[in-house]
Amino acid sequence: MSFTTFRFLCxxxxxxxAHFALPRRARPWMLLxxxxxxxxxxxxxxxxxxxxxxxxxxxxxxxxxxxxxAGKSGRLPLVLGVGLHLGLLFLLKYFNFxxxxxxxxxxxxxxxxxxxxxxxxxxxxxxxxTDVYRGICPAEENYGRYLGWLCFFPHILQGPIxxxxxxxxxxxxxxxxxxxxxxxxxxxxxxxxFQKLVIADRLGILVAGVWAEPESFAGWRVAAAVVCYALQIxxxxxxxxxxxxxxxxxxxxxxxxxxxxxxxxxxxxxFWRRWHMTLGAWFKDYLFFPLQRSRLFRKFxxxxxxxxxxxxxxxxxxxxALAAVWLFTGLWHGARLTYVAWGIYYGVLIIxxxxxxxxxxxxxxxxxxxxxDAFRTVRTFALVCxxxxxxxxxxxxxxxxxxxxxxxxxxxxxxxxxxxxxxRTDLYILVPAxxxxxxxxxCHAKGIDLREKVMARALPLRxxxxxxxxxxxxxxxxxxxxxxxxxxxxFEF
Amino acid sequence: MDRNEVYERLNAVFREVFDDENLTVxxxxxxxxxxxxxxxxxxxxxxxxxxxxxxSFDMKTVVGLKCVGDMVDAILREL
Amino acid sequence: xxxKTRFLLRIAAFFLLFCLLLYGADRLLxxxxxxxxxxSFYAEPEDSIDVLLIGSSRIMCGVYPLLLxxxxxxxxxxxxxxAQVIAQSYFQLKDALNYQSPRLVVVDVSTVANGxxxxxxxxxxxxxxxxxxxxxxxxxxxxxxxxxxxRVEYLFPIVKYHTRWSEVRAEDFDQPADICxxxxxxxxxxxxxxxxxxxxxxxxxxxxxxxxxxxxxxxTVELCRKHGAEVLFVNLPCVxxxxxxxxxxxxxxxxxxxxxxxxxxxxxDSLGLDYEREMFDTAHLNSAGAEKLTxxxxxxxxxxxxxxxxxxxxxxxxxxxxxxxxxQKYY
Numbered sequence: 001m002s003f004t005t006f007r008f009l010c011x012x013x014x015x016x017x018a019h020f021a022l023p024r025r026a027r028p029w030m031l032l033x034x035x036x037x038x039x040x041x042x043x044x045x046x047x048x049x050x051x052x053x054x055x056x057x058x059x060x061x062x063x064x065x066x067x068x069x070a071g072k073s074g075r076l077p078l079v080l081g082v083g084l085h086l087g088l089l090f091l092l093k094y095f096n097f098x099x100x101x102x103x104x105x106x107x108x109x110x111x112x113x114x115x116x117x118x119x120x121x122x123x124x125x126x127x128x129x130t131d132v133y134r135g136i137c138p139a140e141e142n143y144g145r146y147l148g149w150l151c152f153f154p155h156i157l158q159g160p161i162x163x164x165x166x167x168x169x170x171x172x173x174x175x176x177x178x179x180x181x182x183x184x185x186x187x188x189x190x191x192x193x194f195q196k197l198v199i200a201d202r203l204g205i206l207v208a209g210v211w212a213e214p215e216s217f218a219g220w221r222v223a224a225a226v227v228c229y230a231l232q233i234x235x236x237x238x239x240x241x242x243x244x245x246x247x248x249x250x251x252x253x254x255x256x257x258x259x260x261x262x263x264x265x266x267x268x269x270x271f272w273r274r275w276h277m278t279l280g281a282w283f284k285d286y287l288f289f290p291l292q293r294s295r296l297f298r299k300f301x302x303x304x305x306x307x308x309x310x311x312x313x314x315x316x317x318x319x320x321a322l323a324a325v326w327l328f329t330g331l332w333h334g335a336r337l338t339y340v341a342w343g344i345y346y347g348v349l350i351i352x353x354x355x356x357x358x359x360x361x362x363x364x365x366x367x368x369x370x371x372x373d374a375f376r377t378v379r380t381f382a383l384v385c386x387x388x389x390x391x392x393x394x395x396x397x398x399x400x401x402x403x404x405x406x407x408x409x410x411x412x413x414x415x416x417x418x419x420x421x422x423x424r425t426d427l428y429i430l431v432p433a434x435x436x437x438x439x440x441x442x443c444h445a446k447g448i449d450l451r452e453k454v455m456a457r458a459l460p461l462r463x464x465x466x467x468x469x470x471x472x473x474x475x476x477x478x479x480x481x482x483x484x485x486x487x488x489x490x491f492e493f
Numbered sequence: 494m495d496r497n498e499v500y501e502r503l504n505a506v507f508r509e510v511f512d513d514e515n516l517t518v519x520x521x522x523x524x525x526x527x528x529x530x531x532x533x534x535x536x537x538x539x540x541x542x543x544x545x546x547x548x549s550f551d552m553k554t555v556v557g558l559k560c561v562g563d564m565v566d567a568i569l570r571e572l
Numbered sequence: 573x574x575x576k577t578r579f580l581l582r583i584a585a586f587f588l589l590f591c592l593l594l595y596g597a598d599r600l601l602x603x604x605x606x607x608x609x610x611x612s613f614y615a616e617p618e619d620s621i622d623v624l625l626i627g628s629s630r631i632m633c634g635v636y637p638l639l640l641x642x643x644x645x646x647x648x649x650x651x652x653x654x655a656q657v658i659a660q661s662y663f664q665l666k667d668a669l670n671y672q673s674p675r676l677v678v679v680d681v682s683t684v685a686n687g688x689x690x691x692x693x694x695x696x697x698x699x700x701x702x703x704x705x706x707x708x709x710x711x712x713x714x715x716x717x718x719x720x721x722x723r724v725e726y727l728f729p730i731v732k733y734h735t736r737w738s739e740v741r742a743e744d745f746d747q748p749a750d751i752c753x754x755x756x757x758x759x760x761x762x763x764x765x766x767x768x769x770x771x772x773x774x775x776x777x778x779x780x781x782x783x784x785x786x787x788x789x790x791x792t793v794e795l796c797r798k799h800g801a802e803v804l805f806v807n808l809p810c811v812x813x814x815x816x817x818x819x820x821x822x823x824x825x826x827x828x829x830x831x832x833x834x835x836x837x838x839x840x841d842s843l844g845l846d847y848e849r850e851m852f853d854t855a856h857l858n859s860a861g862a863e864k865l866t867x868x869x870x871x872x873x874x875x876x877x878x879x880x881x882x883x884x885x886x887x888x889x890x891x892x893x894x895x896x897x898x899x900q901k902y903y
Contacts, residue, residue: 006724006731134552179579269531284532285556292536293552301540310509314537354533425738463586467593475597480731 001041003243004196004479011038012247019251020177027175031251032148039116039151046115049088050151056084057125058146061132065139078133082126089122097335117157119332121150123282128164130286137165145172152253154244158237160256161278170253180455181249187451188246190469191440195239197477199433202426203232205478209420211392214402219410221417222402226385229392234263235437237276256281261445266376268349268383279332283325291321311358319351326350333391338399342390349383429476494572499546499565506545510538520562548572594730600740601733602702608750610703613649614671615749620887621672622879623648624801626661626792627680628692629756633856634808635678637753638898639866641891644874645881650754653700655692657683658785660700662792663713667706669799676877677796678804678869681789681834685812685819688782690717702729751894757862757902762853769847770811775839779818781826789823793830802877805834808865809845811854835872843868859902 001008015034019027040047060081064074092114099107128146132139140146149168150156210217210225217225241258248255262275272280291297297317305313330343353360365372393399418424443450454465500518508516511529524530530538542564543549548571558564623646625631630652637648651668653660658681665677683692691697697717704710714726725731761767781789789805796803805827807820820836827834837843843864845851850861857865873879882888 134556136553136556177576179575288532289536289552289555293540298540314534318533318536357529428738463589466586467590470590471593471597474594474730475601475734475737477734480725480734483735 001038003240004193007041016250019175024175027251028148028172029144031152031171031175032144035148035151035153035156038153039156042116042157043113045113049092049115049118050121051147053085053088053122053125054147054150055143057081057129057150058140058143060084061129061139061146062141064129064132068133068135074133078129081129085122085125085129089118092118094331094335120159120161121156123161123279123332124150124155124164127161127282127286131163131165137163137168140164140168148172152248154248154253155255158240158244159278160241160244160258161282162256167253167255171251175252178252181252183455184451185246185248185250187454187466188242188249190246190466190473192239192242192244192246193473193477194433194469195235195242195437197473197479198429199437200232200235200239201478201483202422202430202433203228203235205421205426205483206417207232207392207420209417209422211398211402214405216415216419217405218412218414219406219408221414223406223410225420226389226392226402226406229388230263230381230385231434231437233388233391234259261441263381263384264377264441264445265380266373267353267380268346269353271380271384272346272350279329283329287328288321288325291324292317297321315355318354322351322354323347336394337396338390338393341396341399342387345387345390433472433476494569496565496569499568502545503542503561503565503568506538506541510534510541518561520560520565522561523559542568546572594728598728598730598733601736602729603699603733603736604744604747606699606703607744608747609752609754609756610700612750612752613651613668613754614705616649616672617887618671619673621647621649621674622882623676623678623873624665624668624672624674625650625652625678625680625754626665626668627652628656628661628683629654630682630808630810630855630857631678631680631806632754632756633758633852633858634680634862634865635869636755636757636862636866636898638751638755638891638895639863640870640873641753641883642895642899643867644870644879645883646870646873646879647882647888647891648753650752652680652754654696655683656696656700657686657689657692658792659690659788660692660697660713660717662788662795663709663717664700664704665792666795667704667709667713669795670706670709673799674801675879676802676804676873677792678806679789679792680808681805681823682807682810682820684781684785684789684823685816686785688784690784698726698729698732701726751897753894755862757859758852758856759859759902760852761858765853767811767847767851767854770817770838771814772838773814773817773821775821775824775836777814777818778821778824779815781819781822786826789826790830793832803830803832804873804877805832806869807834807836807838809837809843809847809851809857809861811847811851833876835869837865837868840868 001011011034015031018030018034022030036047039050060077063077064081067074067077091110092112095110096107099109128137131137140149145168149162149164149171152167152171155162207225207229210222214222238259245255245257256278258277260274260277262271265271265274297320300320301313301317304316308316326343326347327340328343329346330340333339333342389402390396390399393402440450454462457465504517507518507527508514511527511534513528516527518527524535539550539555546568548568550567550571554567558567623637623640625635625637625648632650632652632654635648635650637646637650640646640648649668649672651664653664656664661679661683686692701710701713701717704713711727714723718726793803805823807823810816817838820838823834824836837845845861845864850858850864852858852861882891
C-alpha cells in the first residue's frame, strides 16, 4: 500500500482512531495487527515470507542469548540466522541476476515474487541478531513484540533501517497520546505528501520523458533532467521518510532520521553521512567494522605496515573494506548492473578521497572561505548527479547514451521540455515548490525546528499554513486520472 | 596501572594515529573535538589502542564509547 | 479530560473547515462545459414537467421539448445523457423524480445494444454523475455503476478535476442559460459520415436482452409506476447493422410482458424520414428530422395519454418566450 494513496489515508485514519480509542495496553497490539493488514495489502505470499523469517530471527536471537548465558559464544545460531536471512534475500532478489550473468541465456530462472520491503526488513533483522550477539541489546522473549517491531508499518516498506535497541521499547512502553506530538507528526506527514506529490512526481514526468528519448533533446536539457532527477529522488525518498517518521511520531515512536540536508555536503564522504543515513550506518556497523576488526584484516594490516608505510597500513585494508561496502551498497539497491556500477563509482570516489586526504589537507585554505565552500558544495552535487546517471538508467548502454548526449551535443537542436511531458503551468508550481523545499532545507541546516516555530503561531496562521499546504497537495499534486501512477522510487528495493 | 599512566600511553597512541604531536586528550574529549576522527580512523584508533595495551574490546564496548573517558574506563576494565 | 475534549473539538472544527473549502474547490474546478444544460433542469419549478425523456444522446437530438410545447402544449424535459446506458438512465430518472412528478416517462432503449455494461463513455459518465443533485441517488449510482478502483474520483470529483486549475475561466461560471429543455440541436450534416437508409431486418428477428439492461428496464418501469407515471419505450431512427437491430427488437418481448408500449421508429414508415437529409450522422437526427419525429411522437402522446395542454397556463408563460428564441435560433 503506497503512502500517497487515498487507501492509505483511510487506513491511517482508522489506525489513529483505534489508537486514540483503545486503552494504552492494547495499543501496541493494535499497531501489530494494523501493520500486518498493511503488509498483507502488498500480497499474501509476502506475508508468509515475513512470518517465516521473523519467526526464524526471533528463535535464532533467543538461541544466541541462551548459549551466551551458558558460557558459549553463540556464534552458530548467529551464523545460521544471518545466513538464512541473507540467503533468502539473495535467492528471492538476486538469484536470477547472478545466474543470468554467469550462465547466460540458459540459466535457470526462479520466478518467485519478491516480498515488499525485503531488503529493508532483512537488514533490520540481521542488525538485530548481530546486536544480540554483541550484547548491545537483549534477545526479545516475546515473538509478538519482535514481529511488531519488524513489521511496524511506517518502516517496513522503505525503511528507515531501525535498530531494535533504539525503537522497540518505545513501541511497547510508550504509546501515550500527546497532543503536541500528534500535531508535529501530522505536520511532518503533510510536508512529506507535498514533497512527493507536488515536487517529486512532477519532476518525475520530465525525467522519464527525457530518459525515454535522450537523443531528441539538446545536451543541456538532458543535463537539466539529471539535476531534476537528483531533486526528484530526494523529494521522493525524503518525502516518504517524512511520512514514515511523522506517522511513528504520532504513536510516540521515534524512528531514525535518514537525511540531513544532503545536497549541502561539501565532499562525497560527507554526502554519504547525510544521505540515507540509516543504510550507511548499517553498512558501517555490520559490514565495515566487522571486516576491519577481523583477524584477517588485522593480519593483512600488520603485513602491510611491515613492508610499506604506516599510512598504507591504515589505508589499504580500509580500502578493501570500503570496496566491499560499496559493492554491496550498490547491489542492495537492486539486481541491476547499473546499481552495481553506481556503487563501484562511489566506492572509487571514497577510496580515492581517503588516499588523497593528506594531499587535500595541504591544499585546503586554512581559514573559513565561503567561496571555497560553495565551490565544494557545487562540485559534490555535480559528482552526485553524475552517479545518478547510472542510478536512473536501466542499462549501462542507456547511461552511456545520456552521458554522451550531454558531452557531445550540449547545444544541439532538439525538443523543448514540453515534449517530455512538462508544460509551462508545471513550472509555475515547481519553482515556488522547489524554493520552499530549499528554504526548509536551509532552516534545517541551521538547526531551526520549523514545526515548533509554526506551532507557536496564532491559530488562524497555523490553520492557514496547514490549509495552504493541504490544498497545494490536493490541487497541484500529481495524482488521479490523467497521470500515470508514480510509485515511490525506493519501493522496488 | 592508574588513570594517569593510561593517559600517558593513550596520548601517544592518539598522536600517532592522528599524526599530531600536540594532541592531548582528556576524559571529556569526543570525536567532534579531534580533527579527522571519523569512522575510518576510529577503527584504526581502536585497533591501535588494543595493540598498545594488549587487550581486546568486544563490539558492545566499542559501540558504547562516547568519549575518551569511556575508553579509559574500558581499558582499565580489560587490564 | 477537558483537554482531550477541547483537542477533539479543534480537530473537528479544522476538519469541518477543510471539508467546506474542499467543497468550494470542487465546485470551482469541476468541468462546467455541460453545466448550462444540466442546471436548466433543476431550474424548472418543482412538479411542472409532465413528460420526462430519458436515455442516450439519440433522444437528446431526436425530440425537442419546445416543439412538443409548440404543437401540443406538452411540458416535457429531456434528461438524457450522452452515451448513457440503461443502468445509468435508471439513476438519472431516480434523481429527476426527486424534483418532478411527470405523468409519462419516455425511455430511449437504444443502448440495450451496448452490451452487458453499467456505464458508457467514462468522461460522459463522470460529468453526468458530477451534476446529479440528489446526494443519496448519486452515491448509490456511484456504488452500483462504477468499478471499485475508480470510485474515489467519483466520490471526490476533485481527484479528476484538480488538474484543471490552470484552465478555469470566469466565463465558465457565466454561461448563458440553456432554453432547450434538455434537447441538443444538430443542424445540417456531419462531415464524418455519409448516411444511407438502413437495411432493415424483419422485426420478428430478435436477439436476447443482456442481463444488466434488462434488469434496469424492469426497474425503470417499476420506479415509474411507483411514482404514478406511465412508461413508453422508443427506439429512434438510426443506421446500424443487423446485430444492433436484433437487440432493438429484443425489447418487444419485454415491453409486451410489462405492458409497456414500444415504438420502434425504424419500422414506422408513416414517419417518412429521409435518412439522407434528415439525419446528422448514423445515430442522430438533425433539426429537420427531429422536427418530424417530435411531431409524430407528440401526436402519439396527445392521442394515447392524458397529458394536459399547458399553453394557456400562466405558470408556463416563460415557455412561449423560450420557444420564440428557440425558433429564431434554429429555424
